Amino acid sequence: MTENQSQYRFDLLQKRWVIIASERGKRPNDFQVPKEPAESDGFCPFCPGHEDKTPAEILSIPAMPGRTNPSRWQVRVVPNKFPALRVEGQPVREADGIYDRILGVGAHEVVIETPQHHSPMAERDIEETFLLLKVYRERIRDLMNDRRLKYILVFKNHGSSAGATLHHPHSQIMATTVTPRIVSTELTSCREHHQVKERCLICDLIKQETTDRDRIICIDDRYIAFCPYASRFPFEAFIAPRFHQHDYVNASDDDLRLLASTLRDVLWRLKLALDDPPYNFVLHSSPNTRVIPRRAHYWDTIEFDFHWHIELLPRLTRVAGFEWGTGFYINPTPPEEAARFLRQIS
Numbered sequence: 001m002t003e004n005q006s007q008y009r010f011d012l013l014q015k016r017w018v019i020i021a022s023e024r025g026k027r028p029n030d031f032q033v034p035k036e037p038a039e040s041d042g043f044c045p046f047c048p049g050h051e052d053k054t055p056a057e058i059l060s061i062p063a064m065p066g067r068t069n070p071s072r073w074q075v076r077v078v079p080n081k082f083p084a085l086r087v088e089g090q091p092v093r094e095a096d097g098i099y100d101r102i103l104g105v106g107a108h109e110v111v112i113e114t115p116q117h118h119s120p121m122a123e124r125d126i127e128e129t130f131l132l133l134k135v136y137r138e139r140i141r142d143l144m145n146d147r148r149l150k151y152i153l154v155f156k157n158h159g160s161s162a163g164a165t166l167h168h169p170h171s172q173i174m175a176t177t178v179t180p181r182i183v184s185t186e187l188t189s190c191r192e193h194h195q196v197k198e199r200c201l202i203c204d205l206i207k208q209e210t211t212d213r214d215r216i217i218c219i220d221d222r223y224i225a226f227c228p229y230a231s232r233f234p235f236e237a238f239i240a241p242r243f244h245q246h247d248y249v250n251a252s253d254d255d256l257r258l259l260a261s262t263l264r265d266v267l268w269r270l271k272l273a274l275d276d277p278p279y280n281f282v283l284h285s286s287p288n289t290r291v292i293p294r295r296a297h298y299w300d301t302i303e304f305d306f307h308w309h310i311e312l313l314p315r316l317t318r319v320a321g322f323e324w325g326t327g328f329y330i331n332p333t334p335p336e337e338a339a340r341f342l343r344q345i346s
C-alpha cells in the first residue's frame, strides 16, 4: 500500500467502509470552524478564464447557441483537485490483523454546472438543467465501463452548511469499489420486497403516495416528487420516475427533460419557501452490474427490483449527538405539512 494513497477500512462494529484519505493530509490546525465558501477572496477556480486552475478536463459541453455566455463551455467535468480516491491500482481486499482494508481506488470528479458564478440550480432554465442531467448520465455510463467500480454516486452540496467549499455551482461524482452501506440497505430492501411480492418496492411506494396524495409536492405523467412518509429532515424530497426504471443511464432524453422540469420545480419551491436553504441531493441509481459479482445470484433481479431516484435533503436542522448515537432522526416538520406548504407555492 503506497504511503500517499487513501484506503477503505472496514468498521467491524458498524459493518461499513470508511475512506481514510491520507492524501488530504490535514493536521489538527487545519480544522477550523466552518466559514462561508471562499468567494470572499474573489478568486474562483471554476469561473471562465480560470480553466487552467483545475485538473485537465474529462468532459466539456460547448456553450448553448443563441445565449449570452461568458465562455465557450456550458458544463465542464474535471477530476477533483483533492481526490478522496484515485483511479490507479487494484482494489484487492486484504487482511490487516483482525481488520480488512482495500486500496483507495475509485474516481472523484467535479461537475462545474454552469459558467455563471451566481446561477443556482433553482434559478436556471430547464434546458440548462437538462444538459446537466445528460452529463450525469454520460459520466455514470462511462465510469461503469470500469469493472472495478461497484457504485457511482452523483451528489451535490449547496451552501456551506451542506458542505460546499466553493460557491460556484458544482456537483460531484464519486465512484467506489465497495457498495456504500446506505445504498446496500436500499438494494437489500428492494430485493427482499421483490422476492416476496414480485413487485418493485419503489413502484409500490409511488403507488401508495399517488393514492394518499398528501405528501406529494408535484407530479406529472412521468415523474413524482414527494416528502417521504418517514422523512428524516424537514422538507426532505424524493424524486423518481413514475414508470419502472432501475438504472438512471437508461433514461431517455425526453424523460431527462421532464426530470429537469420536476427537479427545478422542487428546488424553486424550496428556495421560495425556505429562503434558499442549504441542501444536499444524491442520485441513487443501480449499482454497476458489469462488476464481476462475487456472490451467487447477486444481480439476478436488479432490473426488476431496484428503481433509481433522487433524494433531496434541505439542511435546516443539525445532526447532533442523539442522531449520531442512535441513527434516529427527529424531524420537527411532519412530511404532510411540508408537502402541503410546498404545494401552495406557485
Ligand SMILES: [Zn+2]
Pocket (backbone or CB within 6 Å): 044, 045, 046, 047, 048, 116, 117, 168
Ligand atoms: Zn465562479
Ligand SMILES: [Zn+2]
Pocket (backbone or CB within 6 Å): 200, 201, 202, 203, 204, 243, 244, 245, 306, 307
Ligand atoms: Zn419500480
